[in-house]
Amino acid sequence: MDKIIISPSKYVQGENILASIGQYVKPIGGNPMAIADGFVTDLVSETVKKSFLQADMPLNMELFNGECSRPEIERLLAITKEVKADVIIGIGGGKTLDTAKSIGFYLQIPVVVVPTIASTDAPTSALAVIYTPEGEFSEYLMIPTNPNMVLMDTKIIAGAPARLLVSGIGDALSTYFEARACAASGASTMAGGAPTLAAQAMAKLCYETILENGLKAKVAVENNLSSPAVEHIIEANTYLSGIGFESSGLAAAHAIHNGLTKLEECHHLYHGEKVAFGTLVQLVLENAAMEEIDTVINFCRELGLPTNLHDMGVKELNREKLMEVAEASCAEGETIHNMPFEVTPTAVLSAILVAHDLGSRK
Structure with a gap:
């Protein structure tokens, strides 16, 4: 390729x-x-x-x-x-x-x-x-x-509402982890080929940049002001994440976002807010290290991104509805099949419930 x-x-x-x-x-x-x-x-x-x-x-x-x-x-x-x-x-x-x-x-x-x-x-x-x-x-x-x-x-x-910038950070949060999964599986990217070293480096830099600057940028924008952190986050949300996702690949996080659109309770959320939780679910699905999962949970909490289903407006954990989410996430052609292992709706349901539990703990 x-x-x-x-x-x-x-x-x-x-x-x-x-x-x-x-x-x-x-x-x-x-x-x-x-x-x-x-x-x-x-x-x-x-x-x-x-x-x-x-x-x-x-x-x-x-x-x-x-x-x-x-x-x-x-x-x-x-x-x-x-x-x-x-x-x-x-x-x-x-x-x-x-x-x-x-x-x-x-x-x-x-x-x-x-x-x-x-x-x-x-x-x-x-x-x-x-x-x-x-x-x-x-x-x-x-x-x-x-x-x-x-x-x-x-x-x-x-000057735009801080929630919009934070939503962009939630979208950018997935870039590195989805790129990493695609590199491991050898999946084709949206650019129509294998990822380059440059695209993978941008995906990693995107993650490092939002971790370092996310909270500082949010506070500045809440005051309708720019700052070096805001400049860095705008570049990460737009350019680093944009090149990173298109030329390094999408995987489970965005597919789970698509599945979450099945829940009416989540319709009020922005794209990046759902993707942030999808990222947490992907990390559980691939059995990532707890240190990495904790870093993502703590970062999301700092910025006000959802870390569990209750944060997203889901009051009752209905297994049947969540299985619909899992099945939609695994639909034919979905990017979840770019993961470096076979993914089933049952595995996704398990990951959603575990991610919800981990993200609910204080």
Whole structure:
């Protein structure tokens, strides 16, 4: 199997970097189309317009209606074609960014993503998640290239609710452990090959970075301020975790996250909050050392990430419902089968209950 690593062509991070977006976009396109939802438009439009004016460039801006659905993609595709845009810019959360990626894919034009939160590692990836207009999952759009550029304005991200940053840390927490499992099993990654040493090193650095900086970053963001720790966490949540998961592989933690969506009590949780508990379940499933499990539990507690089912809103431990979670986690094609041993729903149920018990102890 060939070793493959994929990534954005350019990653730029800094405080107030949105004020320089014009100069960063200029080398890759002369007639940009930017999309953002109403809230983000109110937040950034003046800064963005001023930056393109200073760069002596035109700017087309269109409101994103909030759902990365086929009808919304088609609507924005038509507008982007009409103005003859030669680069698409998505500013906002994951659905806005995925819509921009989709438009770039269908029109074969460069894509610039500008996340306003650091709650997942999706911005750097060659993937878009498409929903129905009603908000239900529809399909994955696999895109042959990663975004041309990712711009992370740390001042804007530090001003977002701390829970979003912490959720991103929960998502990033799984990166190293899933990469380690895939390396042991020899599973193919989302990049379509075996992991490189560089991708595995990024996955490990991601884990080390969030352990060292997570709590400090959370406190700073709770005060709507940036800091060196916040800068490090934004890079870990977005770039290190993004390259780490896509080019090193996913395993049990994300499959268990998918299984947990079967529990209505967990629907209020963010992606990374469920992934954090999924990471703990994966460690139990692979019988990791208690020292490592304790480190993860204590870290999650410090940040307010769930360490047991009660933390996630599950009041009663119903074995039948939990077995549904375990079975969904082990569905055909799920990434849990990238673990270096055979995994059964019964084994997952056991790991969920043990993880819950360990994460409940004080």
